[in-house]
Amino acid sequence: MEKSDRKSEILSVAARLFRERGYSAVSMRDIAQEMDMKAASLYNHITSKQQILVSIVIRIAEEFTVGMERISSSGDSAIHQLEQLIDLHIELTLHDPSVIACLNNDWMHLTDSDLKYFLKMRDKYEEGFKAILKRGMTNGEIANVNLEVIMFALLSTLRTFYLWYGRKKLLSGDELKVQMKRVLLNGIITST
Amino acid sequence: MEKSDRKSEILSVAARLFRERGYSAVSMRDIAQEMDMKAASLYNHITSKQQILVSIVIRIAEEFTVGMERISSSGDSAIHQLEQLIDLHIELTLHDPSVIACLNNDWMHLTDSDLKYFLKMRDKYEEGFKAILKRGMTNGEIANVNLEVIMFALLSTLRTFYLWYGRKKLLSGDELKVQMKRVLLNGIITST
DNA sequence: TCTACAAACTAACATTTGTTAGTTTGAGTT
């Protein structure tokens, strides 16, 4: 669903299968079959199964990293920055849910320097998130609840959104963003 | 971490490894090594790798099913029922995080009737959840936002709590419950 | 028509996988 060259097709098919069964449960022969070819032929386009995973996971992780840098360096209010982060997650999820699933579930199969690089990015992302929350708390925009708990609640929802998108097709992308912000930021209990 | 017989030990070790690497990436030899025995010896206690997974996943799924039945058949207010559900998730997670991880990540490797049974329970759980939310909305306890979005936000957070518990040991179990309810139900933005 | 080359193929490889069969061990009971 990207460039039409063969390598991108493989990455796309692989991501779909990884999402359904997990990285370890998908064989090169599975991927090949789905592309109507033999497993050995895949190696004309990619160098290893491991590299398929790296291409998928690192690429999307970098997109989140770039997004966080852009948003947190803007001068906007903390709440508005959170809203932009919600948009970022929703947009990337709608664009390719399978890739987000790999990011969530298969990063653990990265090895050595790739794993290290990924974890560095993840840490940085969460640090950026916490910095925004902290600023919002000190200037009174955000309620004074445990910071880790707030971040955990927000990120859990945003990261596993791929599991839910598609169950209610009723909502358009934009409508989803609106509802999500309402639930995540304003809460659930009726404000009387 | 349950009964001290050998079979329970195997289930416990397996759950831990499944959590770290995923069901497919863990071999019988891995499990055996962790128990200081040979793979073949495991079969004195269990009948197959698949059955290990079934034992872990179905057991905990049934615990959630029972919990939902208990809570939703009480006459409490919708908000109070939601609070009890939050407690249920936190308690089961603290009791054995690895088992919760398997429930979340490895259910897809169940087969045939086990998978069917699991999906039936999951559906029923979510129906129970929605019924509570709907009641809370019609009697004004809960804000009138898209019902699926609310459930998704709550369940995402509760289900992936196992990923976060342990990063902030500062909070006790009870303190965690309080903070979680505050964030999930009252929201994040300062109520002025 | 000849050449070049990407992209498919067949065949094979060494490992790893879940599992079975048959055997040994060792502690408790008769």
Place this chain on the structure above:
DNA sequence: AACTCAAACTAACAAATGTTAGTTTGTAGA
């Protein structure tokens, strides 16, 4: 001392795995 039995073992299996080597095919440019 003989017996029982759970629980470990060794050895082996067929199947599946990721990957490589070498070969064929089809198309585009000279």
